[in-house]
Amino acid sequence: MxxxxxxxxxxxxxxxxxxxxxxxxxxxxxxxxxxxxxxxxxxxxxxxxxxxxxxxxxxxxxxxxxxxxxxxxxxxTINETYFFRYSKQLDFFTKQLLPNLLKECQEQGNNTIRIWSAASSSGEELYTIGMLIKEEINGAMTNWSFDLQGTDISKRILEKAQNGCYTKNSFRGEAPTYYKSKYFTIDGNNFRLKDSIKDMASFGYLNLNDHFKTRSMRDMDFIFCRNVLIYFDEEMKKQVVHALYGVLNHGGYLFLGEAESLHGVSSAFKVEHFRGAFVYKKE
Missing domain, CATH: 1.10.155.10 (Chemotaxis receptor methyltransferase CheR, N-terminal domain)
Known part of the structure; x- marks a missing residue:
């Protein structure tokens, strides 16, 4: 027809x-x-x-x-993502925020760090975080428990994230060759993520419009919600950000896309800057 x-x-x-x-x-x-x-x-x-x-x-x-x-x-939804996107934010995460949190947790006798990629798409963002953590902790991984969770509204894209198989399109100018050679195996034209990183992350369906389920993602230390608010009108932005604020631990951080801002959306966070990047902190 x-x-x-x-x-x-x-x-x-x-x-x-x-x-x-x-x-x-x-x-x-x-x-x-x-x-x-x-x-x-x-x-x-x-x-x-x-x-x-x-x-x-x-x-x-x-x-x-x-x-x-x-x-x-x-x-x-666009599902446009790639490994090591927004390198300035990632530098902020690895050089300052993560080390500071690890030190605080150690002093408090807490060995669990919880990180949520709130619109994980095909997984590049969350797996990037996993690789950065692996490098930062180095030989001390057994002393820590990292709970890396990725959620998305698209079940089909979640299947790709769980599979951990990517093409060269997922590696662009900001992706260091070192990580590609260390954490991936080449399979024809594809790059398969090694289990040492895949096993760090879990993925599941979540609609950010479902505020009840969003609230179940509690006790987060870091939330990456990058290039998500662009899909929402002003009222929905406020509702989603309020829900994210509620599931962040005090002292936790919210990452948005580099072109996104909470101006006019929420005044609950403190803005912190580092070498050209900024994040939102829950005090």
């Missing part, structure tokens, strides 16, 4: 946009109609649906078609 070339009408756009917002908190402003049209259009073609209205009925049936929602989330 030929799929209709009918455009996404404003009426259907608003219905679909509001449904996505209700389920995920992801918001499409009116000037993003073309973007939603393009991304939902891929699902129309995959499902052989003739119109956007037909697709709307299909995905909203019974309060929401969960299986199809998973496919749609994968289309409407």
């Amino acid at each position: 030929m799929v209709s070339t009918e455009k996404l009408s404003t009426v259907t756009f608003i219905k679909l946009r509001d449904f996505i917002y209700e389920k995920s908190g992801i918001f499409f402003a009116e000037n993003k109609l073309y973007l939603l049209e393009n991304r939902v259009g891929r699902r129309l073609r995959a499902l052989d649906k003739e119109t956007y209205e037909n697709y709307l009925v299909f995905i909203t049936k019974g309060g929401g078609n969960r299986e199809e929602l998973n496919f749609l989330y994968n289309e409407i």
Whole structure:
């Protein structure tokens, strides 16, 4: 069957946009109609649906078609990530924040560090943190317990994270060759992460719009929520950041994308700077 070339009408756009917002908190402003049209259009073609209205009925049936929602989330989120992204932030983490926390924990008799990648995508961010920790701790890993958790709204991208197999696209200018040679094995055109790093991390489904489940991610020392707030409107940003603040330990840190800010969103955090990078601290 030929799929209709009918455009996404404003009426259907608003219905679909509001449904996505209700389920995920992801918001499409009116000037993003073309973007939603393009991304939902891929699902129309995959499902052989003739119109956007037909697709709307299909995905909203019974309060929401969960299986199809998973496919749609994968289309409407970018999942753009790579190893050692935002090197200045990572330097802040490894040279100052992590060593300071390890020292404090040692003094308090606590040997557990909990880190959450709140939109982990295909895992490059969390595995990068694992490699940095491995290098920082060196031979003292047995003295510490690192709980590295990654969550995402896309179940398909989580499968890729759990698999730990990547292409050269995941390694860009900021990825040191040293780490690639030490922690990966080459498999044709792919790079397979070694178990010594894979075993440090766990991944699971979590929708940041589900504040009850978000609150279950408690006692975090570091939260990486980079390039996530861009998907939300102002009200949802405030709700998500409030939830993240609630699950951070006192003295814990929140990392956002380099172009993101909590200005106008939350005044609960203290901003700390280090060599061109900044993070948010819960005091």
